[in-house]
Amino acid sequence: MEFLTGENSGCSGCGEMQSSCNFCGACCTGGGPVLRTQDERLIKMGKIQISDLYTMRKGERVFNKETLAMESIPSDQIKIKVQEETIRCTFLNEANRCRIYANRPFECRSYKCWDTKEIEEVYASDDPLTREDIVGGIEGLWDLVKDHQGRCDYETLSGLMERVEADQDKEAMASVCEMIAYDRSLRETLVASGRVKPEILDFLFGRALSTTIVMFNYRLEKGENGYQLVRVE
Ligand code: SF4
Ligand code: SF4
Structure with a gap:
């Protein structure tokens, strides 16, 4: 939600000073x-x-x-x-x-x-x-969320991407591709088995790593030997 803050910011739609909502949206x-x-x-x-x-x-x-x-x-x-x-x-x-x-x-x-x-x-x-407040009590499902978080946390990913960015570290690159592959495979498997509806995947596991990797200025590309990371210029 894009809230403007600061004293007397005015309506973010019309910029007018006001004292109640005009439902501009x-x-x-x-x-x-x-x-x-x-x-x-x-x-x-x-x-x-x-x-x-x-x-x-x-x-x-x-x-x-x-x-x-x-x-x-x-x-x-x-x-x-x-x-x-x-x-x-x-x-x-x-x-x-x-x-x-x-x-x-x-x-x-x-x-x-x-x-x-x-x-x-x-x-x-x-x-x-x-997430724990909402699905922490659902045995099995919560274990999956915790396991995914342990294997795909952004702290680890950031560290790996720093190595990739610094000198195109091949080992780090392979670890990132493995992480993304696990994230993708878990989602596909759960949906295919009918255990999880596709529309709740982004709540359970966050947005797919294959998409969010772009926040590190890289994208995933399929090469001759499987997926590889390519810098977005
Ligand atoms: S549409 Fe409703 S729920 Fe969405 S940001 Fe506006 S007030 Fe909030
Ligand atoms: S919907 Fe109401 S609160 Fe939101 S920007 Fe418009 S006037 Fe302000």
Whole structure:
């Protein structure tokens, strides 16, 4: 969710000073919100489905507009998905209205473009909802999530990619390709066996590594001897 902060920021849609929401929907067009512990009830009540969510895992790199640099996130974030080919929240309809307004997440309820004190307090608090809060009690499934996290964590991946970037280290490159292959194979196997629906994969295991590897300025390409990493120039 693309919230502007700072005193009297004004509506992120029209830029006008105001004292209440005019439902322009502008704050819902820059990505979905991060879920907080207060939002767990919305999932339990079925107002938000797991298939509406994806996980940004600890260590994923995101662009920080203030520092103008890619930075790693310090902990997992459970986010509402966005609409295909856009960064509009999946719940924003064509008329720019929220389809779950009465049950919108805590961040959305805390955001007032004309007074950002409340949302800044939410950002400063350390209470994100976690995958464990949602599926930690599901034996078998949670073990899979933990196993995947252990084998595909971004800290390890970052270390390997530093070696690749520094001197095209072949051993590190092979380890990265193995990691991506495991991530892909786990997803395909679980879907093929019917154990997991494809639409909840990005919540359980985060976005596919074959996609997020681009955050390190590399992409995966199929060569004569299998997949290889190619730098994106
Ligand atoms: S809070 Fe969001 S929807 Fe409401 S006026 Fe501000 S930018 Fe528009
Ligand atoms: S859940 Fe609703 S209020 Fe929140 S970003 Fe999405 S559309 Fe906007």
